[in-house]
Structures are given as C-alpha cells and as structure tokens.
Amino acid sequence: MLEVTGVASGYGETQVLHGLSLEAWAGRVLAILGRNGAGKSTTLKTIMGLLPLKSGQIMFDGKPIPARPFDVAKSGIAYVPETRDIFPSLSVRENLEITERRFGGDTPDWTLERVLDLFPRLGERMNNGGTQLSGGEQQMLAIARALLMNPRLLILDEPTEGLAPIIVKMIHDKLQELKSDGLSMIIVEQNFGFATSLADDVVVVGKGQVVWTGSAEEIKCDEHAQHTWLGV
Secondary structure (H helix, E strand, O other), rough: EEEEEEEEEEEOOOEEEEEEEEOOOOOEEEEOOOOOOOOOOHHHHHHHHOOOOOOEEEEEEEEEEEOOOHHHHHHHHEOOOOOOOOOOOOOHHHHHHHHHHHHHOOOOOOHOOOOOOOHHHHHHHOOOEEEOOHHHHHHHHHHHHHOOOOOEEEEEEOOOEEEOHHHHHHHHHHHHHHOOOEEEEEEOOHHHHHHHHHEEEEEEEEOOOEEEEEEEHHHHHHHHHHHHHHOO
C-alpha cells in the first residue's frame, strides 16, 4: 500500500533520514518505534509532504506520492500530528463540518453522525471552541476530523502524548475498533505497550534508518532490540 524506499530527508541543511525504507500493508497496522530524535516524526512529515524528499521514493498504491500536503490528503492519506492542529478559533462543529464538506463526497464511509457515534463526547461539546477542550477531547477531535477525510490510510503521530491513562485506554479502544473495521494505519508511539497491542507489523528507527523489522509479537519477545533501540 505504502512503500518508502531509500528516503533521505530533514530540516534545512540538517539531514535526519539516511536511506530509510519501510512498507505499510493494506488492512494492517504498522507501528514505528524508536527513541526520541530517531527520525520517526520526520518520516511521517516526509510522507505527508511537510518536509522535502531529498532522495529516495515514496509510493502509495503503486504511484509516486504527491509532493504537496493537500494533494497527499486528496490521495487518501489522513494525518493526525503530535500537535493535533485543530482550529482553535472554531467550534467542534465547525472543525468537523469544514472537513466533511471538503472531503465527504457523494457516499462517504465517514459522516458527521458516524464520528459522533465513535466519539460521543464530541457531541456534547459541539458548540465549544477548540481552546475550551481538554487534551483528550482535542485528540478525539483531531482523529474524528481525519476520519471525515475518508482515508484509506490513517497516520497518527504520538496519539497518547500528554493524555491521562483513562483517556489513553479510550483512544486505544477506538483505534482497535478502526482496526477491526479494516482501516490501514501507521502509528508512531512512545508507549510500547499501546503500540504493540494495536500493531500487526513493527519497524524500529534508529539514527534515521530502520534498524529492526518484524511483527508485534516478535518485538515483544526481543529484549535485546527493546533495550538497544527503545530503552525499554
């Protein structure tokens, strides 16, 4: 579904990714793990066109991925950044409706009603502004907004960052529902247990390269890889 081959990328003159390669398969969840600064978020931003591709290739459904973020989104990839990036001056309703109008189409899989079924708390907060939401509510809104883009691939960067344990469990359960529905996902996550309980496949990134690949069950059993590359 998504093939990243020999990718080099970074920030200005600072190169972060050095020939990174990975694959995400349709109907499966890929977790990208690694220490802080390993290049995980840089990988996602490069896929989304937020950072320039210096060399290498990114293919989505057998075609080169567009260079501009808006075109990447139109191609069927939705991105929930670590910073969530909801519109703080808009209400919950406006955040959702503006996305639904742009990406809904004629017969969308995801509608406003469906995302409110998934996240009932948002239905109680429809008239509240983005700045009036808790961190957990902002994350729900960010995920709901991404789903309204009706993606074939959902990418999430640190979805549990800064959230209380009860909210982490709720986000886990909702992502598990999406997985059960067959939605393809890529998750970058520091919470090892959270990531490996959702993932089918795992890649570990270190110093801008993939240093380990395998299944979620394999990484759970590989204490050497956990200690060396994750500090677990």
